Amino acid sequence: MKHVIPRLFRERYGKILGKEKNIFIEYCQKPLRKSIRINELKADVDDVIKRLSSYGWKLEKIPWTKAGYWVSYPEGEQVGNTLEHFMGYYYVQEAASMIPPILLDPDESDKILDMAAAPGSKTSQLADTMKNNGTIIANDVSIERIKVLRFNLEKLGVMNTIISRMDGRSFSRFENKFDAVMLDAPCSSEGIIRKDWKALSKWSIRFIMGMSYLQKQLISAAVSATKKGGVIVYSTCTLAPEENEEVIDYAVKNFGLKVEKVRPKALKFRKGIREWKGKKYDKEVENALRIWPHDNDTEGFFVAKLRKV
């Protein structure tokens, strides 16, 4: 069944995409491909592939990742009903959402803040890259989301993490404490409608503007908490320029951040846009990655790697 997409939503993205709008809308209505990330904290990649293949699963490498795979499996099976999933040998994670930890690229000794960490996909991916060394502060504001975060981290064998429950904005007090900050910001979630159609139920311009205001406060706190020379990776699962390029533009103009030019392997992406609704954005914003659902058959996503200079 095809869902109805609001007229205003179509019009907004028609302004950016032009003739491509139709294929974008078509992909918004297609179900999302299932993908997993093999958890090297507990398992060997080749071994997990071998085991899942023996159940009749087909695995296709996600080219921009180290251990991410699109999967398909025999009818009637479910992605989470295997011994390997029970053991935490893999985690069900959307292919585009694996990009921010890859861009953050932590060292094993780093002190990292994951400001809005639940449900823990990116935290656990960071811990995997750090081989369970260093320190990650995995923060979330909601006690309910923290329960899910803790469950997932512990199942995946993550040990280098302290979970905290604070309003992300209060990290402005933690001046120059962290080598890097991951800010996967709360957002209007336009990009995930392929897996959760309800995301559009609260969609409105007013909601987007409210999110944009919050995101600017969160990125301000992230800048404060990052050491000079450190990295902030900002991401959202939305396509709204107010929540993406506008927030990056705000950080560049107010804090003098640089946006690094990053190019994940074999990932199709667009540059950040320079102008939206009469607002002109700094040239640095072009270095961000805008990922449309039809570019790589993923959810819609936005990510930028910023350097505090």
Place this chain on the structure above:
Amino acid sequence: MFKKLNEIEISGIIKYLDKRFGIDSSVFNKFKFFISGKKIWITPKSLDENLVKREESVGLMFMRIEKNERIKLSTNAAQIFGRYATKNVVELNNQQLYEALRGLDITVDEDSTEDGYVLLKYQNDVLGIGQKRGSFVKNMIPKARRIKKF
């Protein structure tokens, strides 16, 4: 409130794991431990516990102190460190695996394991903890981890 355990407290834990499961103490050389209420948590030594003041959790919940000072390894800790165990490991067959993952209790044949906490292992995977009494093993895998349709 999380308090870091001192060397004497840590040696008590390590001795228990050696005595009960034959896990060599050197396995824990790179880790430190914290206590909060009745729960003991494990982290790598490299973790900086002073970054934030009010933590919800520190590292991975390792074990719980029960009545009569008994201690029970958590499912997640058993999955990670159980591979180093040399005793009190119940090897499951396919039918017992099915029962264990669905949360059912298990009946085992006579084996060399002692009554009390045992590790449940299927081939190379340690699934978690069970509590053995004779041929009966009570399934201690948390409800949230079980697979209803395995």
